[in-house]
Amino acid sequence: MASRTEDFDSRFAGLDQWSDADFLMALWEGQMRAVASVGPVLEDLATAADGIARRLGGGGRLVYVGAGTSGTVAWQDAKELGGTFGWPEEHTIVMLAGGLQSAPNEFNSAEDDIDLAAREISQHNISDKDAIIAIAASGMTPYTLRALELARERGAFTVGICNNPDGSLLKIAESGVFLDSSPEVVAGSTRMGAGTAQKAALNILSTLVMNKLGRLFDNLMVGMRAENIKLRDRAVRIVARIASCNEEQAKDALVKSDFDIRPAVLVVKGHTPARAQKILGLSNGNLRAALEYRD
CATH class of the missing domain: 3.40.50.10490 (Glucose-6-phosphate isomerase like protein; domain 1)
Structure with missing residues (x-):
């Protein structure tokens, strides 16, 4: 049939x-x-x-x-x-x-x-x-x-x-x-x-x-790979919005984090890049959980 x-x-x-x-x-x-x-x-x-x-x-x-x-x-x-x-x-x-x-x-x-x-x-x-x-x-x-x-x-x-x-x-x-x-x-x-x-x-x-799987924060693509000029500019805006900082601070954090948005947000919040990665690992990559993480 x-x-x-x-x-x-x-x-x-x-x-x-x-x-x-x-x-x-x-x-x-x-x-x-x-x-x-x-x-x-x-x-x-x-x-x-x-x-x-x-x-x-x-x-x-x-x-x-x-x-x-x-x-x-x-x-x-x-x-x-x-x-x-x-x-x-x-x-x-x-x-x-x-x-x-x-x-x-x-x-x-x-x-x-x-x-x-x-x-x-x-x-x-x-x-x-x-x-x-x-x-x-x-x-x-x-x-x-x-x-x-x-x-x-x-x-x-x-x-x-x-x-x-x-x-x-x-x-x-x-x-x-x-x-x-x-x-x-x-x-x-x-x-x-x-x-x-x-x-x-x-x-x-x-x-x-x-x-x-924690790849979004609000409606923002925090797992996005910033692989070109447009996406790097977007990454700066995303970090600035989530971390409540200016774009210069966001870009500096992104540079320190190899343009990975999630650790960059944590770097703005005062963590070292290495510490940011560790916290994300303990939070299964979920940025919201990582922001709420306490030792």
């Missing part, structure tokens, strides 16, 4: 002959429907985030699994965790069927390769310390399903995100998230509605996870 992401919607019959304005309006409405599909599953995302944060807080790794559009959406979310939140790359794994550099025909056919999924789960030594986010629009992609099955057998915390209520992904995962974004305006083109819904859901999920 085909998934709902493959359905033909009669409302869009003759789409290829519509005016540009009507064509774009239909696509825009499809995108709005996709984003709206995330609202009803916020509780599911909160449950998933809690499970993920528990594993990562214990030293585990965050593993993204997907194929095709779903895989590239997952890769994008994973790629941004380091720069935005300072999440270490060695604690992030992306299992993308065929890999980003594969030829189009290899990229598409790899989603059926269950042996590849098994090899990669084994090579990465997935264990009960890790958390897996598996994504598939249909919820039935063989590569993704097999990886999720094996990860759960190994004791990993598993999250399945799909756009089909009958997707096997929802049944296999410990925490299932159904995004009701279908049908697609262009039938079967899950790079449109399903992809948008997945991106929005992952944005929300990973941001909540990072917050649970």
Whole structure:
């Protein structure tokens, strides 16, 4: 049985002959429907985030699994965790069927390769310390399903995100998230509605996870890596705001702290860089807890 992401919607019959304005309006409405599909599953995302944060807080790794559009959406979310939140790359794994550099025909056919999924789960030594986010629009992609099955057998915390209520992904995962974004305006083109819904859901999920791990203070990215001029300027403003100091003091503290925002805030508060790092270590990297730390 085909998934709902493959359905033909009669409302869009003759789409290829519509005016540009009507064509774009239909696509825009499809995108709005996709984003709206995330609202009803916020509780599911909160449950998933809690499970993920528990594993990562214990030293585990965050593993993204997907194929095709779903895989590239997952890769994008994973790629941004380091720069935005300072999440270490060695604690992030992306299992993308065929890999980003594969030829189009290899990229598409790899989603059926269950042996590849098994090899990669084994090579990465997935264990009960890790958390897996598996994504598939249909919820039935063989590569993704097999990886999720094996990860759960190994004791990993598993999250399945799909756009089909009958997707096997929802049944296999410990925490299932159904995004009701279908049908697609262009039938079967899950790079449109399903992809948008997945991106929005992952944005929300990973941001909540990072917050649970102390990577935010108020609404500020205190784990951010200040790797260019714009980000260094932002880091100065963040430190100045949190530490209630002027920008000159903030910049001086950042220089002493290798432009790491969290220890820089503690340096402004009177700690040496070494002491600041020690306090953060004792506080699991959580700046709010570190500011409240007492010997």
